[in-house]
Amino acid sequence: MEKKLSEMEFDEEGTIKEIEETLRKQVAGMGIREGKNIRMATKQPIKGPIVVEVDKSFTSLGLGVAEKIVVEV
Amino acid sequence: MKILLMGHPNVGKSVFFNRLTGAKVMESNYPGTTVDFMKGWMRLEGEDVELIDVPGAFSLEPKDRAEEVAVEMLEKNRDSVVVCVLDASKVERGLYLALEIIERGYPVVVALNMWDVAEDKNIKIEVEKLERILGVPVVPTTAISGEGFKELVSKIKEAAPVKIEKIIESASGVNVATSAGEGGGESAAVCG
Numbered sequence: 001m002e003k004k005l006s007e008m009e010f011d012e013e014g015t016i017k018e019i020e021e022t023l024r025k026q027v028a029g030m031g032i033r034e035g036k037n038i039r040m041a042t043k044q045p046i047k048g049p050i051v052v053e054v055d056k057s058f059t060s061l062g063l064g065v066a067e068k069i070v071v072e073v
Numbered sequence: 074m075k076i077l078l079m080g081h082p083n084v085g086k087s088v089f090f091n092r093l094t095g096a097k098v099m100e101s102n103y104p105g106t107t108v109d110f111m112k113g114w115m116r117l118e119g120e121d122v123e124l125i126d127v128p129g130a131f132s133l134e135p136k137d138r139a140e141e142v143a144v145e146m147l148e149k150n151r152d153s154v155v156v157c158v159l160d161a162s163k164v165e166r167g168l169y170l171a172l173e174i175i176e177r178g179y180p181v182v183v184a185l186n187m188w189d190v191a192e193d194k195n196i197k198i199e200v201e202k203l204e205r206i207l208g209v210p211v212v213p214t215t216a217i218s219g220e221g222f223k224e225l226v227s228k229i230k231e232a233a234p235v236k237i238e239k240i241i242e243s244a245s246g247v248n249v250a251t252s253a254g255e256g257g258g259e260s261a262a263v264c265g
Contacts, residue, residue, distance in 0.1 A: 029081075029132030031166040056194075057163040 001073055006050065006066035008040040012073060020068035027069075030059045038071060075123045075150050076115070076229065079143065079174060080158035081167055082129030085186045087111070088216035089158055090126035093226070098126065108139045110146055117229060125150070131166075133173045147174070154232045155179045156225070161191035161213065164198060171207075172237065180232035181209045184225055188213040206243045208235040 002017060016036045019027065031054045032038070041058055042051035051060045061069075078086045087098050087107055094113030099106055111126035130143035147155070155174050159167030164185065175181050185191070185198060204211040210228035214221035 025132065025134045026136055029130075029134070029166065029169050031163075031169070055163070055165045056196075057166060 002070055003073060004067050005038070005040075005052070005061070005069040005071050006063050008071060008073065010040055010043050013037065013039045014071035014073035016069060017072045018070040023065060023068050027061075027065070031055050031057065032059065032061075032069070075125060075153035076117075077125050077127055077146060077150060077153045077155045078158060079127045079147070079155050079170070080129060080184075080186075081131055081160065081163075081170060082139075084129070084158045084160040084167070085216040086126055086129065086158050089156070089184070089186070089214075090124060092216060092219060092222060094124055108142070110142060117226065125153075130170065132170055133177070147177070147179070153179065154229055155181045156184055156229070157181050158184045158186050161185040161188050161198060162194050162196055164191075164196075172240070175207070175209065175235055175240070176237045178234050180234050182225065182228050182232045183207065183209060183211045184221070185211060185213045186216050188221065189215045189218070207240055208243070209233075 008014065016032065016034050016038055019032070019034060036054050039053040040050065041053045044050065047063050049060050049062050050066050051058055078089055080086050090096065090098055090111060090113060093115045096111070096113045098111050107126060107128045110128060113124045113126070114121050115124050125146060127143045127146045128139035130140040133144050133147070135141040135144050157167070157171040157174055159171065171181060171183055185200070191198065198213075200211050200213055210231050212221050212225045212228055214225055
């Protein structure tokens with residue numbers, strides 16, 4: 001099933017399926033690229049940022065960014 | 074010749090700078106300490122060369138002021154050798170930046186810094202294999218204790234530009250880092 005990264009549950013894992021064109025280069029340097037495994041490590045309330053784990057390292061993303069990433073779970 | 078120290082935020086570039094030049098620029102254990110660049114001099118085989126501590130950047134597509142400075146420094150100093158400092162415990166990310174710099178035609182030496190941290194996390198990196206794939210010198214270092222620095226300095230003169238196509242060719246289907254333990258520590262942020 002496909003869903004937005006921002007909609008993933010805590011500790012849920014998935015594979016990055018699609019990243020919005022405008023964002024692709026911005027997050028690539030942090031290891032977030034299509035085909036990568038990703039795990040939701042922390043979710044903050046009230047539209048706060050999320051923390052994801054990719055390749056054993058943690059990256060925090062604004063919710064606006066997370067909404068533009070599609071994940072296959 | 075100039076030497077540029079480049080790498081992600083919080084990988085130890087400033088500790089490198091201080092060790093190599095004997096200067097005392099601010100170091101701290103969180104990202105983004107160096108926003109502007111620092112210049113210093115070091116001795117390399119009896120010659121004084123300029124060393125520049127570039128602010129941390131995730132990629133060469135600038136998203137903030139520090140990254141803009143980083144890209145500017147790189148473009149203004151076409152004749153420099155780039156020492157690309159990576160966090161050995163997050164090597165995949167760091168290599169992305171290293172490849173971007175190599176792609177632009179700069180001679181690069183890769184320093185796998187925080188080697189002690191990677192060892193603690195049970196991350197094993199096959200240095201020779203990585204060196205073979207990239208075609209540039211790769212040196213494991215631990216900046217805070219000074220381990221690997223002699224080797225690193227001796228490799229600076231060996232650095233030469235490599236064609237990215239060659240790396241793609243030699244990289245097809247190989248994996249150099251294996252990890253057994255859990256990783257830790259948050260280190261990157263994007264807001265939007």
